[in-house]
Amino acid sequence: MQTKQTLVALVENKPGVLNRVASLFRRRNFNIDSLTVGRTESPERSRMTIVVDAGADQVAKHLYKLVNVIQVENVSTVPNVSRDLALIKVHVDADTRGQVIQLCDIFRAHIVDTSSRAMIVEVTGDEEKINSMVEMLRPLGILEMVRTGVVAMARGDDVLAPSDYEARRPASNGHRASVL
Amino acid sequence: MKLTGAEIILECLLREGVEVMYGYPGGAILPTYDAMTKYPQIRHVLVRHEQGAAHMADGYARATGKVGVAIATSGPGATNLVTGIATAMMDSSPIVCITGQVPTAAIGTDAFQETDVTGVTLPVTKHNYLVYDVEDLAYTIREAFHIARTGRPGPVLIDIPKDVQNAVTEFVYPEEEPVLPGYRPPQEATEEQVRAALELIERAERPVILAGHGVIMSGASREVLEYAEKTQTPIALTLLGKGGVPETHPLSLGMMGMHGTGHANLAIQHADLLLAFGMRFDDRVTGNLKTYAPHAKKIHIDIDPSEIHKNVRADVPIVGDLRAVLRQLNPHVKPQEHREWWAQIRDWMEDADERDIVHWDAGERLFAAHVIRDMWQATGGNAVIVTDVGQHQMWEAQYYPHERPHTLITSGGLGTMGFGLPAAIGASMGLKSSNVWAIVGDGGFQMTMTELGTAAQERVPVKICIINNGYLGMVRQWQEFFYEERYNATPMHNPDFVKLADAYGIPARRVTRRQDVIPTIEWAAGIDDGPVLIDFVVEKHDIVYPMVPAGADLHNMIRRPIEGK
Numbered sequence A: 001m002q003t004k005q006t007l008v009a010l011v012e013n014k015p016g017v018l019n020r021v022a023s024l025f026r027r028r029n030f031n032i033d034s035l036t037v038g039r040t041e042s043p044e045r046s047r048m049t050i051v052v053d054a055g056a057d058q059v060a061k062h063l064y065k066l067v068n069v070i071q072v073e074n075v076s077t078v079p080n081v082s083r084d085l086a087l088i089k090v091h092v093d094a095d096t097r098g099q100v101i102q103l104c105d106i107f108r109a110h111i112v113d114t115s116s117r118a119m120i121v122e123v124t125g126d127e128e129k130i131n132s133m134v135e136m137l138r139p140l141g142i143l144e145m146v147r148t149g150v151v152a153m154a155r156g157d158d159v160l161a162p163s164d165y166e167a168r169r170p171a172s173n174g175h176r177a178s179v180l
Numbered sequence B: 001m002k003l004t005g006a007e008i009i010l011e012c013l014l015r016e017g018v019e020v021m022y023g024y025p026g027g028a029i030l031p032t033y034d035a036m037t038k039y040p041q042i043r044h045v046l047v048r049h050e051q052g053a054a055h056m057a058d059g060y061a062r063a064t065g066k067v068g069v070a071i072a073t074s075g076p077g078a079t080n081l082v083t084g085i086a087t088a089m090m091d092s093s094p095i096v097c098i099t100g101q102v103p104t105a106a107i108g109t110d111a112f113q114e115t116d117v118t119g120v121t122l123p124v125t126k127h128n129y130l131v132y133d134v135e136d137l138a139y140t141i142r143e144a145f146h147i148a149r150t151g152r153p154g155p156v157l158i159d160i161p162k163d164v165q166n167a168v169t170e171f172v173y174p175e176e177e178p179v180l181p182g183y184r185p186p187q188e189a190t191e192e193q194v195r196a197a198l199e200l201i202e203r204a205e206r207p208v209i210l211a212g213h214g215v216i217m218s219g220a221s222r223e224v225l226e227y228a229e230k231t232q233t234p235i236a237l238t239l240l241g242k243g244g245v246p247e248t249h250p251l252s253l254g255m256m257g258m259h260g261t262g263h264a265n266l267a268i269q270h271a272d273l274l275l276a277f278g279m280r281f282d283d284r285v286t287g288n289l290k291t292y293a294p295h296a297k298k299i300h301i302d303i304d305p306s307e308i309h310k311n312v313r314a315d316v317p318i319v320g321d322l323r324a325v326l327r328q329l330n331p332h333v334k335p336q337e338h339r340e341w342w343a344q345i346r347d348w349m350e351d352a353d354e355r356d357i358v359h360w361d362a363g364e365r366l367f368a369a370h371v372i373r374d375m376w377q378a379t380g381g382n383a384v385i386v387t388d389v390g391q392h393q394m395w396e397a398q399y400y401p402h403e404r405p406h407t408l409i410t411s412g413g414l415g416t417m418g419f420g421l422p423a424a425i426g427a428s429m430g431l432k433s434s435n436v437w438a439i440v441g442d443g444g445f446q447m448t449m450t451e452l453g454t455a456a457q458e459r460v461p462v463k464i465c466i467i468n469n470g471y472l473g474m475v476r477q478w479q480e481f482f483y484e485e486r487y488n489a490t491p492m493h494n495p496d497f498v499k500l501a502d503a504y505g506i507p508a509r510r511v512t513r514r515q516d517v518i519p520t521i522e523w524a525a526g527i528d529d530g531p532v533l534i535d536f537v538v539e540k541h542d543i544v545y546p547m548v549p550a551g552a553d554l555h556n557m558i559r560r561p562i563e564g565k
Helices: A015-027 A056-065 A097-106 A129-138 B005-015 B027-036 B048-065 B077-091 B117-124 B134-150 B162-166 B191-203 B211-219 B221-231 B261-268 B322-332 B340-353 B369-376 B390-401 B422-429 B442-457 B473-482 B497-503 B514-525
Strands: A006-014 A032-039 A043-053 A069-074 A080-090 A110-115 A118-125 A142-147 A150-154 B002-003 B021-025 B043-046 B068-072 B097-101 B127-130 B156-161 B168-170 B205-211 B235-237 B251-254 B274-276 B297-302 B316-319 B384-387 B436-441 B463-468 B508-511 B533-539
Touching: A006 A015, A006 A056, A006 A150, A006 B463, A015 A032, A015 A043, A015 A056, A032 B322, A043 A056, A043 B002, A056 A069, A056 B508, A080 A129, A097 A110, A097 B473, A118 A129, A118 A150, A118 B442, A129 A142, A150 B048, B002 B005, B005 B027, B005 B134, B005 B322, B021 B048, B021 B422, B027 B068, B027 B097, B027 B156, B027 B162, B027 B316, B048 B077, B048 B390, B048 B422, B068 B117, B077 B097, B077 B156, B097 B117, B097 B134, B097 B162, B117 B127, B117 B156, B127 B134, B127 B442, B134 B156, B134 B168, B134 B422, B168 B316, B191 B274, B191 B316, B205 B261, B211 B221, B221 B322, B235 B261, B251 B261, B251 B390, B251 B422, B261 B340, B274 B436, B297 B322, B316 B436, B369 B436, B369 B463, B369 B497, B369 B514, B384 B390, B384 B422, B390 B436, B390 B473, B422 B436, B422 B442, B436 B442, B442 B463, B463 B497, B463 B514, B497 B508, B497 B533, B514 B533
Parallel strands: B021 B043, B021 B068, B068 B097, B097 B156, B127 B156, B205 B235, B205 B274, B235 B251, B274 B297, B297 B316, B384 B436, B436 B463, B463 B533, B508 B533
Antiparallel strands: A006 A043, A006 A069, A032 A043, A080 A118, A080 A142, A080 A150, A110 A118, B002 B168
16 A cells, blocks of 8 residues: 655645646646645635645645645655544434444544434544544444545644745735635 | 726737737737737737647747747637647747637626636646736736746746726836746756766766757757767757757767667667756657666756656756756866777667668659758758658658757647648748748648748748658558558648649749759748748658657667668
8 A cells, every 4th residue: 555645735825726736636647635725824825735645746846837836845754733524424313322422522523413313423633533433433324424635734833834925026916806 | 107908918018028929810809909009019920820820939939039929819719729839838938828808707608709718728838827807917927928938938828808908007017027936946956966966977988968958948058068078978869959969069969769860779778877958758759668778877957846757767866957057067077088888889870871861872762851951951051940740850850960059940749730830930030030941741731831821921931841742651650560551541632732832922843853952942042032832742651760669669679771681
């Protein structure tokens, strides 16, 4: 089995950037395990976390060729925190409701919705933790599940940040919200 | 100064030094065409098909080193540009394409002549833009030219909706160089890399330089020669590297690869060190990667980090501008002689020479190789040659040695048939020269021969030489070698090209015998007030030798049989 690598990419928060990244992966035949996008501390930038099966170096080099990609870091090479979040709708009845509550206790998960025949469990952690929670719940009957994909950050006080480019750029044209 | 978006486009083009643009009008770009009447300093050339506009901009860029500009309307106008954009992308040619787009309010409604052009061109541009606001226009154009011409150059497209062209705003030109947070073209080698390279160089006994397009793009001809002369290292060229160093130089081995010289390919396969200077180990250059240069360490210098280790693993990878890196490296390089290595190479050269068709007496036959060799002689080796794609392109590469950079313009990476004529028009206009010769096959010529109209209307003094064998010759060659001579869909019924030229008012002659080649070329060279065409009717079943079949080992070449042996 190949080891997965987690890349973090800071990108400009502009329309079409996600499309550029996705198109790059398809046309260069890169296999992506997961990709998440979200806001950052700066409205000018978005942050992608990309989990790849192999070839992280080549993926990073090609990401850099996209003009809108500011910085790429392979956080797998440094101590890091990585988190996935899952919402799991699990079937319950009078007999199994207690089991679910117990499991949530063990996994430090939360029950965020409950009805007579189902509960929604919210669980956060690294991928393996969520995988094992899913395995524990599966025998009870998982009705529906969604996972966010991994987000990651290097530990310590080093930050993934570009130079002071904002200061040198012309005033941004905020007339149009980014459509990632 | 209050200006419309359309006027801002032209103001910005002026400030980028644009003197000519190639295009075709249509609904969504009409405001800009109307504004052109106020900017007569920029010559607009009306093409006959937008593909021609993109190739002309490309030919202009490759000949001059400046950014070429093409302009088209939305929808079909823009999609017709795509082949030309992809061609420029593969060969790192700096062009900027401006396309009209339907008004912003209509985007996404399947409006008349609407296409998602930034979507369509995303994989074939270095970068592209859809401008929603006239306030962004000037900065975007500035950025586009900057991106097109710096780093590893490439095509950039700007899609501009009609209402943005009509909108009025205060025009402020961003004088300072654009700051792009994620765009930092690399420049120099580290000391460590220089040291590692020197170590390999000092130990090498059988080195070969692989000189690519990067030699020309970075202007490193002198530095490459300095290195080669100091270390007596043979130089093999890629197709796009031709002209990077003088090919008649005693250290030159000529072209490498699928149709490269036997001695270049054998030298690579026996080398113990490859110095890859601004080239990317394309499959047409390496053949089978598993058996490629098996004994050689590799020093790979390229400006694009993603080319390093892509096809061939480098022992010393250096990301940077070739000229800058060689200027770091050269002072530390010690003189070498490599006598044994050269003795071996000279043996291979003699064998190649014996097989060379150029020494044959053709009798009544007219061989394309002879036409091109005669052309080289008649033009004093000084012409700028623009080729199309196919057999004639490979014969040009083999029989027209180039001495200076930017004198061979050819579609290498994408292999775009139809490139030749329009690119030659762009090159001739860019250089303001009547010494630009388009060498085209009868197949590729017919893909864009509509541009004869453009050449005639603009009185572009381009020389058009058709190597006419009545076949899609390169495909026919593959059918002969690999498909048991089933010549499916390769014979061509051609028009009378001389009459065709005549219909456009273009002087033209047909040549069928060797003795008429040079006089006819001299006749054409004397015409400098417009285009001229020569139809060379050559051997139908000739083959480009040597040939490394696709995916075969580089040393397993099919060689030309020695006639009479």
